[in-house]
Amino acid sequence: MSLFAYHLRQGLRSLRRTPVLTALMVLSIAMGIGASMTTLTVKHLLSGDPLPGRSAQIYYPQVDASPRGERASREPLDMLDYTSATDLWRDGPADRKALVVDSPVKLSAPASQGPAMMTTMLSTTADFFPMFQVPMAYGAGWSAEDDQRRARVAVISSELNQRLFGGKDSTGQMLRIRDSEVRIIGVLKPWRPSPLFYTVAGGRFAQGDTADYYRPVEEVMVPFFTGLQINAGNFQQFTCNTLPEQPGHLENTDCVWLQLWVQLDSPAKVAAYQQHLQAYVQQQQQLGRISQPELARLRSLMEWMDYNGVVPRDVKLQAWVAIAFLVICLFNTVGLLLAKFLRRTGEIGVLRALGATRAMVFQQCLIEAALIGVGGAVLGLLFTLVGLWSIRQQPLAYADMVQLDMTMLLLTFATAVATTVIAGLLPALRAARIDPALQIKAL
Secondary structure (H helix, E strand, O other): OOHHHHHHHHHHHHHHHOHHHHHHHHHHHHHHHHHHHHHHHHHHHHOOOOOOOOHHHEEEEEOOOOOOOOOOOOOOOOOEEHHHHHHHHHOOOOOEEEEEEEEEEEEEOOOOOOOOEEEEEEEEOOOHHHHOOOOEEEEOOOOHHHHHOOOOEEEEOHHHHHHHHOOOOOOOOEEEEOOEEEEEEEEEOOOOOOOOHHHOOOHHHOOOOOHHHHOOOOOEEEEHHHHHHHOOOOOOOOEOOOOOOOOOOOOOOOOEEEEEEEEOOOHHHHHHHHHHHHHHHHHHHHOOOOOOHHHOEEEEHHHHHHHHOOOOHHHHHHHHHHHHHHHHHHHHHHHHHHHHHHOOHHHHHHHHHOOOOHHHHHHHHHHHHHHHHHHHHHHHHHHHHHHHHHHHOOOOOOHHHOOOOHHHHHHHHHHHHHHHHHHHHHHHHHHHOOOHHHHHHHO
């Protein structure tokens, strides 16, 4: 029998001799693991890369056309005015470019028996679909020519397709958006980027959390200029220096309300686009439209997420509280392990007198601590699953997305075992330093 197997057998025997103490230690570790891994799983979900492998090529340009002195800020506004957005969309050395704006809309389907509904419409440009690798179940997105000729076409979400057409291929069917009809040319597969990165803006100024970034994708998408026509008057401004004469009609105003994303596939293209952006603001300064060219920015997707602080504040706070609770549980486990090992001083003294080295005693105690960690991991995993289930029952925008993936599952086990072994270091070291002569003399 190997030395490890011997230590393992002795550890199991020792744990069985003190079932109440063992149960307390396992429960202590499990509660700390369950609380911390529940909150860390939510934080991991909400702060993940929404475009793995692609985010480094996606950028968010900013310019600020506010009159000088109107804003005491060293950063530009989070969105663009119509002139700046469309200028940068039409020109510039980018691989792909997509204008983005969402708006509430009344929608119905003549082929469906259901009543009209209020939903959210995304007005965007053709590059949106390949740039963000939007998965399609049926059909495809529209073309650049459709953008230019304001084609009355639409792409709908998987959820809307299920609701209106029973999940069947609905390409060719008609939708009625307000007073206009559009033809469905594409249906998305189930798609839920986390966060909904392409509409992120103003998160660092949000009152409360930023849970709106974790809502489902818009149920209907149409070409950008088509959307401006058929849903005129229903667009909301991010901010305005002068209120528009007609609320919701923002094209010929100084309001900022649009977002632009660009794809730059190499560092050279990033540098070229930065030069283009600087040249643009300097040109607009000469025209008298932009007074603060120094506020031009070009942030990558992940930089933009970090800048806006997309993880809800309460999630961050809960994560810190849960980690603190885990630390308290570990200190409790240290005390219990110390009490358990020191109660065996006579046994350890005999082992040392029979030839066991300090290293062997130390290993024996650590293996026993690791066994407690395995038990804590199993029970902690159950607590974590219960915690995530309870979150899914809450009225949160991201509740339905909260699941324990393989990464967090493995991390749960590794954390439980590792933290318990760390907690066992001091008690094991204390047990290994027991003087066998004193213990034998006391027997």
